[in-house]
Amino acid sequence: MNEQDARAAVHAAIGAVAPDVDLDDVDEDSRLRQDLELDSLDFLRLVETIDTATGVDIPERDYPAVATIKGLIGYLTAHG
Amino acid sequence: MPSLGADMEHGKLVEWLVKPGDYVRRGDLVAVVDTDKTVMDVESFQEGVVADLLVGIGETVPVGTPLAVITQTPAEVGAPVREAPPARAPSKAAGVTPRVPEAPGPEVPGPAAGPPVAPPVRHLAHRLGVDTGSIQGTGRDGAITRADVEHAVAARTGGAGRVRSSPRARRLAAELGIGLSTVTGTGPDGAVTVADVQRAAAGLEGAVPEIPGPELAVPELPAPERPVPELPVTEPTVPAPVTGKPPSEARERVASLRRAIGALMTRSKQTIPHYYLSTTLDLRTAVEWMQSVNAHRPVAGRLVPSALLLKAAALAARDVPEVNGFYDDGGFRPSAAVHLGVAVALRQGGLVAPAIHDADTLPLDVLMEQLRDLVGRARAGRLLRAEMADPTLTVTNLGDLGVDSVYGVIYPPQVAMVGFGRVMEQPWAQNGLLGVRHAAIATLSADHRVSDGLRGGRYLARINELLQEPEHL
Numbered sequence: 001m002n003e004q005d006a007r008a009a010v011h012a013a014i015g016a017v018a019p020d021v022d023l024d025d026v027d028e029d030s031r032l033r034q035d036l037e038l039d040s041l042d043f044l045r046l047v048e049t050i051d052t053a054t055g056v057d058i059p060e061r062d063y064p065a066v067a068t069i070k071g072l073i074g075y076l077t078a079h080g
Numbered sequence: 081m082p083s084l085g086a087d088m089e090h091g092k093l094v095e096w097l098v099k100p101g102d103y104v105r106r107g108d109l110v111a112v113v114d115t116d117k118t119v120m121d122v123e124s125f126q127e128g129v130v131a132d133l134l135v136g137i138g139e140t141v142p143v144g145t146p147l148a149v150i151t152q153t154p155a156e157v158g159a160p161v162r163e164a165p166p167a168r169a170p171s172k173a174a175g176v177t178p179r180v181p182e183a184p185g186p187e188v189p190g191p192a193a194g195p196p197v198a199p200p201v202r203h204l205a206h207r208l209g210v211d212t213g214s215i216q217g218t219g220r221d222g223a224i225t226r227a228d229v230e231h232a233v234a235a236r237t238g239g240a241g242r243v244r245s246s247p248r249a250r251r252l253a254a255e256l257g258i259g260l261s262t263v264t265g266t267g268p269d270g271a272v273t274v275a276d277v278q279r280a281a282a283g284l285e286g287a288v289p290e291i292p293g294p295e296l297a298v299p300e301l302p303a304p305e306r307p308v309p310e311l312p313v314t315e316p317t318v319p320a321p322v323t324g325k326p327p328s329e330a331r332e333r334v335a336s337l338r339r340a341i342g343a344l345m346t347r348s349k350q351t352i353p354h355y356y357l358s359t360t361l362d363l364r365t366a367v368e369w370m371q372s373v374n375a376h377r378p379v380a381g382r383l384v385p386s387a388l389l390l391k392a393a394a395l396a397a398r399d400v401p402e403v404n405g406f407y408d409d410g411g412f413r414p415s416a417a418v419h420l421g422v423a424v425a426l427r428q429g430g431l432v433a434p435a436i437h438d439a440d441t442l443p444l445d446v447l448m449e450q451l452r453d454l455v456g457r458a459r460a461g462r463l464l465r466a467e468m469a470d471p472t473l474t475v476t477n478l479g480d481l482g483v484d485s486v487y488g489v490i491y492p493p494q495v496a497m498v499g500f501g502r503v504m505e506q507p508w509a510q511n512g513l514l515g516v517r518h519a520a521i522a523t524l525s526a527d528h529r530v531s532d533g534l535r536g537g538r539y540l541a542r543i544n545e546l547l548q549e550p551e552h553l
Binding site: 020033034037039040041045047058059 | 371374375378379380382384385386425427428451452455456480481482
C-alpha cells in the first residue's frame, strides 16, 4: 500500500472511532491514546476498522509501533 | 416516564417506536427518552395493544407520568390499564384469565370451546387485543364476525362514556387502531365521523414516523421537530457524528450532563460517608495469559485488560456482598445479582455509568463483547432503560486513559465504587529479588454506613486473588 492510501485508511478509521477529532488540525506525531484520548476499547475498534478496510491485522505485539498517527500510517505502508 | 436513574426527575420523549394498534410484549422497546445524561430506549412494562400515546414527541414530562395506554390482551378487561412505569415488576392485571393461550401463530385454532371464529377474524381480534371468548357472535352458529370484533373494540375504546360514532367511523378507527375517545367528533351531538377519524389518523401519522423497527430508527421528521440530531441514524454501535451537530446544542447537552453529574455527586458526598482504600494488583499472570490468548485471535475477538479487571471485580462482589447493593430509607439492601456499572467517558464530555447485567456469571469473552457493545452504545447515546437504572456496583477504569489511580465518588443509592488505574510495568520485589511486572492500582470508595475498612480491604484483596488465575475468570 502506498503512503497516500495508508493515510486515507487511517483517517477514515479515526473518523469512525473518534468522529470529534478534526484531523486537519492534528499533527501526525499525535499519540492515539494520550493525545486523541482513545481508550483501549477505542483503540481495539480502530485496529479492527483498519483490518476490515485494508486486510492488515495488527497483532498486539506491534501495538507500540502504531502508537502515533504517523506510526500507524508507516505500519500500513510497510505491511499493506 | 420510568426513572432511568436515581438522579432523574424528568425526561423528554424524542421518539415513539410503536404506534396505536401495535401489539407489544413485555420488554419490547416502545420509546426513546432523552434524560439530562443520555438518550435511552424504554421498554414496555406489560403486554398488550397500544391503545393511545399520551405524550407527544418533544414533550418533557416528570418521572411517573403515563406515556401510553396499553390495553391488555386478551382484552375486554374493562378500563384500559395505564402503564405503571416506576414498578419494575408489572402487576399482572387482576382477574384476567387469558382464555386464548399465548398464540403467536394466529392461524392455530384456539383450544377454547367458545363460538367458532374464522382464522382471519381471530387474527384481527388478536391484533386489536380483543378476547374472542368474551363477545357474542352474530354470525352463523353464533360465529364471531369481523363486525363483532370491531364493535367490541369500539365499545372498549369508547370507555365508560360511550362515544357516539357512525359504524363506518368505528370500523375505520378499529382498523387504524385509533381510540374513538381520543377523536374530537364534529358530527351531530359531537358524534365521531369518518372524516374525524381520518383527521385523527393524519395527525398521528404526522407525529409518529413510520418506523420499521427499533433497530432502524431513522428519523423522517423535519428539522425543527427533531430535537436530538445526535440520535444515531446508522447502526447503534457507530458513535453519532458529533461534528455534524450544531455547536450550541452540543454545548447545551454537555452543560446539562454536567449539571446532572454535579447534582448527583453533591448528593453523594453530602449523604454518603465515604472511606477509601487502595491496593496494587499483581497482573503479571493475567497480562501474560491475555497476551497469549490474543496472539491467536483476530482483532475482533481480542481481550483488553479492562475485561479481566471487570470480571474480577464482579466475582469478588459475590464474596463481599457489603459492596454490592443499594442503601435507601430502609437501610442497606444487598443485591444477589451483580449488575456492574461501567463508567464510560463520553468523547464530547461528561460520563455515564450503564450496567453489564449479571457480570459475575458471564464468561470473559461474553463480558468483553458486552463491554464493547455497551461503550459503543453509551457513546452513541443509545442505552436501554434497565442499563441506566440498576447497576448494583460501579467500576471506573480511568486508568485506561493514563492515571495511576482513581478514587471514585459513589453513585447513590449504590454503596461502593471501584477504581482501576493504568496497567503498567513496575519494579516488583519478591523473595529478595527485584523484577519487572505488569501491575495496576485498584481503589475502593465505600459507604461507611454499610461496611468498614476490613471488609473493603478483603474485597480488594479478593480481586487480586482472582486475577492470579485468569484462566478461571
